[in-house]
Amino acid sequence: MDRRISFPATIDHLPKAIEWVLSCARESGLGDRQLKDIHFAVEEAVVNIINYAYKDSEGDFDIVCASHDDGRFTIEISDTGIPFNILSVPPPNMNADVTERTIGGLGVHLIKSLMDEVNYRYEGNRNILLLTVLPSSFADSL
Amino acid sequence: MKILSQKQGHMVKVSISGKMDAVTAPDFESALSGIIAQGELKLLIDLSGLEYISSAGLRAILVVAKELRGKEGEMLFVGLQDRVQDVFRISGFYSIFRIFLTEDEILKQI
Numbered sequence: 001m002d003r004r005i006s007f008p009a010t011i012d013h014l015p016k017a018i019e020w021v022l023s024c025a026r027e028s029g030l031g032d033r034q035l036k037d038i039h040f041a042v043e044e045a046v047v048n049i050i051n052y053a054y055k056d057s058e059g060d061f062d063i064v065c066a067s068h069d070d071g072r073f074t075i076e077i078s079d080t081g082i083p084f085n086i087l088s089v090p091p092p093n094m095n096a097d098v099t100e101r102t103i104g105g106l107g108v109h110l111i112k113s114l115m116d117e118v119n120y121r122y123e124g125n126r127n128i129l130l131l132t133v134l135p136s137s138f139a140d141s142l
Numbered sequence: 143m144k145i146l147s148q149k150q151g152h153m154v155k156v157s158i159s160g161k162m163d164a165v166t167a168p169d170f171e172s173a174l175s176g177i178i179a180q181g182e183l184k185l186l187i188d189l190s191g192l193e194y195i196s197s198a199g200l201r202a203i204l205v206v207a208k209e210l211r212g213k214e215g216e217m218l219f220v221g222l223q224d225r226v227q228d229v230f231r232i233s234g235f236y237s238i239f240r241i242f243l244t245e246d247e248i249l250k251q252i
């Protein structure tokens with residue numbers, strides 16, 4: 001199964017985008033735990049696109065959901081905004097106290113923590129973020 | 143998201159319910175800044191009604207915590223649901239905040 005959709009990159013389209021991905025994930029048989037992780041990761045990724053990729057412009061983002069023969073479920077989110085590899089964001093300084101703790105980097109850190117794999121590539125003017133949920137983690141939810 | 147605040151002894155209890163995300167986090171920041179501006183520096187944040195928090199919500203909490211720390215105030219947290227607990231743990235919030243299971247536990251410890 002492979003499904004594709006496009007949304008304008010504005011905050012009011014975020015809930016529809018999340019619901020669309022969750023419906024794909026449900027059809028692919030993912031459990032409640034994975035649905036929550038996916039909800040979180042997609043929200044973070046799309047908010048990044050709205051706030052950073054299109055910070056000085058307007059545009060769309062595309063989502064492709066696919067469940068693969070080997071059991072993987074992938075979500076590819078792409079945009080034509082400012083090239084930006086979110087994987088290059090340094091992790092938050094977790095051991096610092098409130099005063100020294102940096103404000104940024106939490107969203108990317110959470111995406112990396114909640115998804116089994118996160119890949120980024122820049123191709124044909126597009127930022128392409130690929131989120132993968134592995135079948136082993138489906139089993140945890142059964 | 144709903145925010146209710148209530149004076150409780152020397153603390154102000156702020157109860158947050160609903161979703162704290164990119165859309166609602168600015169409301170949290172301005173509500174808390176308003177409370178701090180009134181001179182309230184000890185805040186008990188009750189998250190038992192909070193179903194979801196995204197990184198925008200976490201950032202808002204950090205911003206308020208930094209403001210409070212600058213004034214020698216403190217935020218305590220109570221009543222985190224499982225999912226919010228996970229997010230707090232992954233983000234390292236358990237090492238920077240005092241987080242309690244119940245309000246009774248707070249009374250015993252402070």
